[in-house]
Amino acid sequence: MAYILDDYAILSPLRTKNNWLKLSIVAFGVLIGVSSPSPITPFLIAVCMSFATIFLAKIPAKFYFKILSVPAGFVLVSVIIIAFFFGGGTYLFSFDVFGYTLGVSSSGLSMALLVLARTLGGMSCLFFLSLTTPMVELFSVLKATKFPDSFIEIAMMMYRYIFVFLDVAMGIRNAQTMRLGYKDFRTSFRSMVMLGTNLFIRSWEQGEKLYLSMNSRCYDGKLIVFDEKRPVKASEFLLTSLYFSFIIIMFYYTRGIFVV
Amino acid sequence: MHIFEGFLPSPWWQIWFVVSIPVILFGMYQLNKLVNERREVVPLLAVAGAFIFVLSSLKLPSVTGSSSHPTGTGLAAILFGPAITAVLGVIVLIYQTLFLAHGGLTTLGANTVSMGIIGPLVAFLFYKAASKAGVNFYLNVFLATAIADWVTYVVTSVQLALAFPHPEGGVLVSLAGFAGIFATTQVPLAILEGALTALIMKYVVQIKSDVLVDLKILTPEAVAKLKEGMK
Structure with missing residues (x-):
């Protein structure tokens, strides 16, 4: 455990926004990302959420990319393996190692790109939530x-x-x-x-x-948390609906597009 | 284990949610009963949960959409049984997702099944069977914990293999690949975790053996015998 994201979340200006709004933005991104057949939509989600995290939540970009690089590194290695071992058909390129032919086919490569985009999209959504919402708020x-x-x-x-x-x-x-x-x-x-x-x-x-x-201070299993009322402002609602409709439109139009 | 967000494609992440939710609901019911009956175990429950969190955060790089680390669920499974451990496991997984971005929301179901449900369940069954057979308590704890770890990784490999079958060889070839990669890091890690848990149990017997009797893990006679052996 090298860092606790909660520290950043407590200081973030987005902390005082409505919790349900933030949760729905994250849930939307995660669900659309995982159900998209094309890598373009999850990638767009990753870009939008990273933008929101850096510019709206004021998380230092250097720190953000540093923490994102840890899971991204894991995923990159996994994706390379998927590219090589999954997907049949003709190879885009291949080489021989100890008598085995290792190659990347187009179906393997497109699957790898899709998994990479989905994982990045999901990660950026999760980081958005953890960098703007301290655990106390989630309680x-x-x-x-x-x-x-x-x-x-x-x-x-x-x-x-x-x-x-x-x-x-x-x-x-x-x-x-x-x-x-x-x-x-x-x-x-x-x-x-x-x-x-x-x-x-x-x-x-x-x-x-x-x-x-x-x-000894009369605790009986119920901790009362103060739940502040934070109504969603019109501007926030507008921005969120713009983002939602943009992603849904992109989801619809890119569903058949594959990079490879 | 801890499959990343977005790594499992569509039919699979829903399936694992469907599998895990009834178990979690049953676990919550059991947890509620336990907490209402004996409020004094609340700190131990929470510490066992935090123990799972700390151990499973010590991750080592491992390929194919997952990472390798101890699970820490064996201890909780022996102390509280598999259903309650599943609830603790879900809480840990949610925390790790939310503040370490370790694991994911859509893969929460799959991760719960492997780390929270099947691993502890097998460990618990093993522990019960071995203690009936009269195996030494510490050896039993060691083996049960290590087995919880290994089973967790076997289940994760199965989940990954089902989601990404090999185009020619099918699910089994993938399974062998994933399991082989995990085995290199997981075999020594599980042995370390088992040894650590057995040592912790030794201290628990020394200092707070009454808890073990209360939770019906050991009979008073067994505790007396273990204490005798320490002198």
Whole structure:
């Protein structure tokens, strides 16, 4: 876990926008992206969402591309494999390795491009959501749905405990480093084992303390979150509908177009 | 595991959602019952969930639309059973999707089936069977956790193979390819995770053995015997 996107989300100017509007924009992008037969529409979605994230949500472009490059790198490798191994028919180009013929056929290549575009489109939608909406906001969305209280309670506690885990891990790691616990490979290994096993027990203890202190302040399993009313403004509604209709029109007209 | 957003084509992502939703609903019902009956397990539930989150965020690069990492679900499966673990798994997957962009919304169903449902279920069944057969508790925990890990990756490979069958060899050739790629990183990772979980269980027996008795994982006699062995 190199970064927590929540930090950026809390500072983003789009944080104060209506949660349901943001959620519907993301759901729309994800669903259209995955059902598009042509790679052009998901690619357009990726461009639009990246634009919104950088210019409307004011996320530094350098940071945005850095975090996008991690999953994109994974996907690129996968896509190259798909291009080589999937899709039959005649090869566009091929070469021989140890007696095997490796080649890329046009159906393999178009499938690879489609998967690449869909994944990029989906990723940019998800990043838009995670960089503009802190988890706290999503809890009020969750409250508005009909999930049982115990589910929401566990979800909230888990969210808190992830940070307890990180805190405890950081503390132990600092203490070990101060005592030269990572001076060479052997000691590092020993320290890692100690950290790993103690982490769970320590976090659990911390969690019990937290729970106890909440209980003694009359906690009964229901955390009340303040759900601010944020009506959708006319300008936001207009922009969103423009975006939706643009994507739907593009979806309709590019459905038969393939790059290869 | 953790198939990326948009990686699964259309019939498949819906199918995995249909498979996972009833299990999750049943898990929520069980979770509700457990929390209403014994509120004192809430911190342990949440910590077990956070443990899954932390372990499954330690991802290593792996090809073909997915990544390789420990799952951490074995511990929760042994403690709370597979249905509740499935709920914890869904929450973890949603968090990872939303703030690490790890996994995806349309692939949530598929990821839930592999990491949240089938992996823990097999681990749980293995644990029950092995403890009936009288296998040493720690060895059992180690094996169950490692198996949860491996089964998760086998299921992910099956999901990927079904979605991307090899044009000539069909699903089985794809499956062998995907599983082979995962195996190189997953075999050592699962062994590490199993060892870590067994060590954690040792501490739990030492410090908080009453919880294990409460959750009916061990009988009081078994705990006494394990404690005897530590002296």
